[in-house]
Amino acid sequence: MEIIFILVDPEEPENIGAAARAMHTMGYNGLRLVRPQADHLGEKALALAHGSQHVLHQAQVYDQLKDAIADCDLACATTARHRYEKHHYTSVRELPDYLNAKGEWLRRIAIVFGGERSGLKSADIEACDLLTTIPQRQLQPSINLAQAVMIYSFVLSADQTQVHITDQRLNSEPMPAAEYASLKQLLQQLMGRVGLPERYQGYVIQGIARLEREDLYVIHKLRAAFDHALDQALTEKETR
Helix, strand or coil: CEEEEEEECCCCHHHHHHHHHHHHHCCCCEEEEECCCCCCCCHHHHHHHCCCHHHHHCCEEECCHHHHCCCCCEEEEEECCCCCCCCCEEECCCHHHHHHHHHHHCCEEEEEECECCCECCHHHHHHCCEEEECCCCCCCCCCCHHHHHHHHHHHHCCCCCCCCCCCCCCCCCCCCHHHHHHHHHHHHHHHHHCCCCHHHHHHHHHHHCCCCHHHHHHHHHHHHHHHHHHHHHHHHHHCC
């Protein structure tokens, strides 16, 4: 199933660039522009695309929406306001299930967005097959065009995306065996100093065996702080 994003009458180059970036981040590269009022290959648009400039370079430009959706099996118009004509509004949350239910009948789908000022014209909505919207908790005139593209692209690709954040912690590698053995020994000494029953000492040693190195590092810092505090307390007691 191929999903194409169509921007009708976009006016701000930054929004076009940010929309391209949002699409590409979620795995989509098909962008079509209808009567763009801004240069999608200009400096501002390319700067906001950041890493997704190829989406702008490959974007197709049309004079009429009907031509942009001619090869699509289903065109979904997006709106943020109630229309006077009677329509059934499908939430963006429900859209993936709706599309998946169509199965192999849908090979190419268009998600159509209107311009920043007035959204889609009635004629453009009539040219589409489905009217979909983003539910809002607080009533607002509209959602920013690039933000709307981000929401739709994220929801439509939710079952295919994954976390790509790399662990940047300094101590993400497993703790060396010798260092771990030393920590166990020092912890046992500390627990003995404070009079912790041996049964509970065993619970602690078993517990740290399940921790990652970063957590073990924190335990080691706490142990050192407690030992230092105990040493100070004993020194003060002896000097009285």
